[in-house]
Amino acid sequence: MSSVVPLGLPRRPGPDLKELVARVVRGDQDAFSALYDALAGPVFGLVRRVVRDAAQSEEVAQEVLVEIWRTAARYQPERGEVMSWVLTVAHRRAVDRVRSAQAAADRDRRAAESAYTAAYDEVAEQVEGRLEREQVRRCLKTLTELQRESLTLAYYRGYSYPEVAQVLGAPLGTVKTRMRDGLIRMRDCLGVGA
Template sequence: MLGLMTVDSAGDLAPPAPASKEELLVQVARGDQSAFGELYDQIAPRVLGLVKRLLVDHAQSEEVTQEIFLEIWQSAARYESTRGGASTWILTMAHRRAVDRIRSSQAGRDRDTKIGIRDLAVAYDHVAETVEVRIEHERVERAMTRLTQLQRQAVSLAYYGGLSHSEVADKLQIPLGTVKTRLRDGLIRLRDELGVAS
C-alpha cells in the first residue's frame, strides 16, 4: 500500500497521503510496480526537464529519460537515504546520463570525422569508464569555477541539489525570472567552457 488512510476533522476517511520518493524507492527495490508508477508520476517531469536542458533535442531527451527510469528500476536497492534525498539521487543519475549522452555524441562525431567509420563497437572497460567519469567530473568542477558566484549557486541548487526553479527562487529569496536568467547564463557559460556543441 502506497499511502495510509487518514481520518479528517469530520471523522471521514481521507485519501491516503502520497508516499515520499524515499519510501517509493524502498518499495521499488522490492519490485513494487505500482510504487514505480507513482515515483515516475512524481519525478518524471523534473527528470525530463533536466535532461532536455542539457541535450536540447526532445527525442533524445525522452530516450535518455526512459534509460534513467530503467536504471532506477534496476538499481533502486542501491539507494541509501543516509547519503541524500531520493530526488537528489535520481536527478544526479539523470545529469550523469545526459552528460554521458553528450560526451558519447561528441565522441562519435569526432571518431567519424577522424576515421570515417560509423558505429564503431567499443568494448566495455570499467577502469577506463571510471577514469573518464572522474576526468569529466574534474572538467565540470573547473568549469563551475568560471561561473559567477550567483550563477554557480543557482546551477548547484538546481542540478546538484535537485531543486526546481521555483524551489531555487524560494531558497535564495529572489524572483523566479532571476533564477531562470542565472541558470540560462550559467549553462551557456558551462557549455562554452566544456566545449559542448549546442
C-alpha cells in the first residue's frame, strides 16, 4: 500500500511537532502519544539503516523515543525543526549501539584468542629433552679426548677458542681443527642434516 499522495490532491498537514513538544514538556501524555505516532516511523527507519538488525533497531528506536519524553525540555526551536532534533538523537544512539556491539565483539575475540593455548604435553617435552641429552652424551663419547674437551669448554662452559687453547695447553690452530672435526662427527652421530 503506497503512501504517495496523487497529484492534485492536497496533503493533509501533520501535527505541529513544536506544539506537541511544548505540551510534552508540561507532562501531557496525550501529546506524547501523538508525538510518538508522528516520530516512530522515521526514527525506526533511520536506526534500522544504521544498526541493520531489526530487533536491535526496535530497541534503539524505543530508547530514543523514551529519551525524547524525558528530555523534551532540551529542545530549542530556534536551533531547528523537531524532526531534525529527534533524528539527530536517533542517529547518535544508533551509532553508539553499533560501536558498542563492535567493541563487545572485539573483546570476545580477544578473550577467545587469549584463552586459546596450543596443546602442550609437558611429559612428552621432558622425555624428548632427556632423550636428546642422552644422545648428545653418547655421541660425545665417540670423540677423541681433545675434541670432547674442546667442545665441552666452548659449548657448555662458554669459553672462546683462545681460552680453550690456553686451558688445554694446545696451539689455537690445533684446537680449531679438533673442534671442527668434533662438530662434524657430532653432526653425523646425531643424524643432523649437512
